[in-house]
Amino acid sequence: MLRNYEFRRYLWLQLLISAVALVVAALWLGWAAAGLVLTALIITYINFYLFTRWRYRELEELSRYLRQIASGEYSFVIRDNREGELSILKNEIFKVTVRLSEQSEYLLRDKERMSEAISDISHQLKTPLTSMGVMLDLLKQPNLPHDKQKEFLKYMQQQLERLEWLITSLLKLSKLEAGTVLFQSERVKLAELVQRALSPIEIPIEIKNIHIVLEGDTDLTLDVDKKWTIEAILNVVKNAVEHTPHGGTITLTLSRNELYTALIVADTGSGIAKEDIPHLFKRFYRGKQASESSVGIGLAMSYHILQAQKGVIEVHNGLQLGAVFTLKWYH
Structure with missing residues (x-):
């Protein structure tokens, strides 16, 4: 305690006041009164010393606790239910x-997620790059027939398009997961969003002769970001198209109640394996019945888009x- 400058200054001041009090008591009231004053001062000093020592021990404990925090140790419990x-x-x-x-803990989990994401992205990019590497080796053959050259070049073009789509999708998903996307909300008709989402997949729908049925109130409106919401609907409907057999039906139902506006996408495929349902919206997750071209990005993107706009997606x-x-x- 004596190392503390404030404590030493306070102690010297108290000793000076005590000495003055003793002199005044001896001169005005006598030596007996001075003895009583001295006894009271000694008791006061002892009490003050014990109390100050206890406070310094408490402060030392707090200092030790703060040093533990600075070193990354958070397990020490210092809760105190007393008053003061x-x-x-x-x-x-x-x-x-x-x-x-x-x-x-959040930063550690985020670091682990980042490590997993980098590993997943590396794996997803490796496949088309490896395929193109094989095609290049084949194209180097001097006596390769012209029709084979055209076939290999067409395949490489497809892989490049797939690679471009994959990179674009990964960038979108990364922005959504990081929360850096600025959604521009506007009032739009849900039926219009559905029609816009169906437009890019008209060819696979026609090839598989899938019947699209639109039911419900086509005048329902939403306050959402038009571009991103179309992306979310597109990914869900595209997934339905991939799992609907030739000549099947996809039913799109628009509805509204007191709590929410809903779009229900129901297909006539084989359904989803029970063990896949809890993981279906995770990035890069591919269920047992996933198509060969699936990389597990679309549904994860739809999930994040709805979540960012006070929505949910269920299956x-x-x-x-x-x-x-x-x-x-x-x-």
């Missing part, structure tokens, strides 16, 4: 420690056949 300034300080430091611990198997996706936008 030190107890309040302890509790406030404990609250800060809990927040720092949660933030540290379950139909009563008879096929999967049922429900996109909900809460009012």
Whole structure:
């Protein structure tokens, strides 16, 4: 305690006041009164010393605790349910420690997710690059027939288009997961969004002779970002097209209730494996019945787009056949 400048200054000041009090008591009241004053001062000093020593020990404990926090140790519990300034300080430091611990765990999980994402992206990019490398080696053959050259070049062009799509999709998904996308909300008709989403996949729908049925109130409106919401609907419908057999049907139902506006996408495919349902909206997850061209990005992107616009996306198997996706936008 004597190392503390404030404490030494306070002690010298108290000793000076005590000496003056003793002299005044001896001169005005006599030596007996001075003895009583001296006894009271000694008791006061002892009490003050014990109290100050206890406070310094508490402060030393807090200092040790803060050093542990600085070194990354958050397991030390310092909660104090008593009253007083030190107890309040302890509790406030404990609250800060809990927040720092949660933030540290979040950063660790984020680092792990980043590592997994880089690994997944590397794997996804490796496949088309490897294929193109093989095609280049084949094209180097001097006696390669012209029709084979055309076939290999066409295949490489397809792989390049796939690679471009994959990179674009990954960039979109990364922005969505990082929360850096600025959504521009505007009032639009849900039926119009559905029609715009169907436009890019008209050819595969026609090739598979799939019947598209639009049901419900076509005048329903939403306050959403038009471009991103079309992207979300497109990915869900595209998934339905991939899993609907030739001559099947995809039913799009528009509805609204007190809580939300919904779009239900139901197909007549084989449905979704029960063990796949909890993981279906995870990035790069491919279910047991996923097509060969699927990389597991589209549904994850739809999930994040709806989530960012106060919406949710749910999935379950139909009563008879096929999967049922429900996109909900809460009012």
